[in-house]
Amino acid sequence: MNVRRRLIPAAAATAATALGIATLSACSDDSAAAGGTGKFDVVASFYPMAFLAEQIGGDHVHVTSLTQPGQEPHDLEISAKQTAQLQESDAVLYLKNLQPSVDDAVAQSEIKTKIDAASLTTLEEHGNEVGGHAAEHDTHEGEESGGKDPHIWLDPVRYAEVAQGVGTAFEKADPDHAADYKKNTAALVKKLDGLDKQFKDGLANTRTKVFITTHAAFGYLAERYGLTEEAINGLDPESEPSAARVKDLEKMAEADGVTTVFYETLVSDKTAKTIARDAQLKTDVLDPIEGITDQSRGNDYFSVQEANLKALQSALGSK
Numbered sequence: 274m275n276v277r278r279r280l281i282p283a284a285a286a287t288a289a290t291a292l293g294i295a296t297l298s299a300c301s302d303d304s305a306a307a308g309g310t311g312k313f314d315v316v317a318s319f320y321p322m323a324f325l326a327e328q329i330g331g332d333h334v335h336v337t338s339l340t341q342p343g344q345e346p347h348d349l350e351i352s353a354k355q356t357a358q359l360q361e362s363d364a365v366l367y368l369k370n371l372q373p374s375v376d377d378a379v380a381q382s383e384i385k386t387k388i389d390a391a392s393l394t395t396l397e398e399h400g401n402e403v404g405g406h407a408a409e410h411d412t413h414e415g416e417e418s419g420g421k422d423p424h425i426w427l428d429p430v431r432y433a434e435v436a437q438g439v440g441t442a443f444e445k446a447d448p449d450h451a452a453d454y455k456k457n458t459a460a461l462v463k464k465l466d467g468l469d470k471q472f473k474d475g476l477a478n479t480r481t482k483v484f485i486t487t488h489a490a491f492g493y494l495a496e497r498y499g500l501t502e503e504a505i506n507g508l509d510p511e512s513e514p515s516a517a518r519v520k521d522l523e524k525m526a527e528a529d530g531v532t533t534v535f536y537e538t539l540v541s542d543k544t545a546k547t548i549a550r551d552a553q554l555k556t557d558v559l560d561p562i563e564g565i566t567d568q569s570r571g572n573d574y575f576s577v578q579e580a581n582l583k584a585l586q587s588a589l590g591s592k
Contacts, residue, residue, distance in 0.1 A: 310335040313447045316359050318367035318375045319346040320564045321426035322390060324574050326366050328461045329440050333450040337362070339375060343566045345539045346371065351378050364388060364446055366439060371423040386446040393438030394431045396421040399492035424561060428493035429472065429578070433465040468578055472498050475582050480590030483529040485522060485554075487536045487545050490561040500589070505534075505544055523552040533588035535559035538568045557584050 312335040317323035319340035326336045339355055340346045351359075351374045359365060359378055364386035367375050371391075379387055399422035425431040440458030444451040476498045484495075489504035503525060505518070525531065533555045536545035542556065549556045560569060560577050570580035 313364070313443070313450070314362040316362040316365045318365075318372055319349070321432075321562060321574065322366045322368060325390075325432075325436055325439050325461075329436065329443055329454055329457045331453060331457050333447065333453060334443075340372075340564060342564050343539065344564060346563050350374050356382075359384065364442070366390065368423055368425075370421060386442060388439055388442045390425070390435045390439070391421075391423065394425055394434040396423070396425065397492070397496075398422065399489050422489065422492050424490045425493060426574075427491055427561060427578075428497050429465045429469040430497060431493060433462045433469075436461050436465065464575065468575060469497075471579070472582055475586055475591065476500065476589065478592040479586070480592065481530040481532075482589065483525070483531055484559075484585065484588055485526065485531055485534045485548075486559055487534075487540060487542075490537070491559065500585075503531075505548065519548060519551075522548060526552050526554060530590075531588075532590070533557050535584070535588070537561050538566060539563060555588075557588060559584055 313330060313333055315326045315330060315334050315336050317326050317336055317338050319338060320342075323336050323338040326334060330336065337358060339351060339359075340349050349372050356378050359382050362384060365379055365382070365384050366388045367379055368390045369376055369392070425435065436458055440454050443454040447454070472494075482499060483501045483503060484491075485503045485505065487505050489502060491502045494500070495502040503522060505522065531554065534545045534549040534552075535557055536542040536559075538558060538560055545556055548554070558570065559581055562569075562574055562577050565572060565577070569577055571577035
């Protein structure tokens, strides 16, 4: 049984402030030995954080993810073994307010280097409808509001900002390998810049700018590329939409030429398929990349994002 997704409002800090060295204080003398691997041991909260750590750390780091492949990250409850693992690591990389049990464990730990990805970029509040081309006829207000949207990794630009902050943190915590961390960070940011250009070019000319998803995971991506995300369930994919919301979505889909209802790999597709059937629409996967599984369309962040781009181009009618 899934635990209902919880989102806790958090004050968004600017990247400049976040890179303030107060929260990144670390001693390098015993860093490599602390986790017992002979490397810089990093515990990551879930896949997007683990991917950053691996890409930036390269051969110098040993990365362990608290969230297993296929596990819904918001449902994670940390075990005693994982808590001990956290205590023995050199650094933790997490996204505050996404996984409450991780936040609690990090706050109580004495780990020297605590890197909060949410503090390395800006966060915004998103509800059911997000984007730059809102449908004028849709007057329904988001059922989920007031919480900061944590899905920053789906925007390549924000993800690159986080990558730069993580690189700086690794350099300070493990200065013996600072040059490699800097080089790896620059290479990752360059790839993310390229991905940003792919999305920008690929979504510049489409028949419609509106897409429907099971929940509001793609608000940052929608805003970045001039799209409008209409979410069935707001920020909580486990909730059931009201009858009024379903009716609004069906009207909006007809008015805006929407062809597809997107669902994700780690949450049931039942609601999406029901709405699609009633509105005579197709269904497809738009992956929030919270974890890579056998059902993922790709084996890492970049390949899944490229699959997401193709799915959006097909649904929106790329010209």
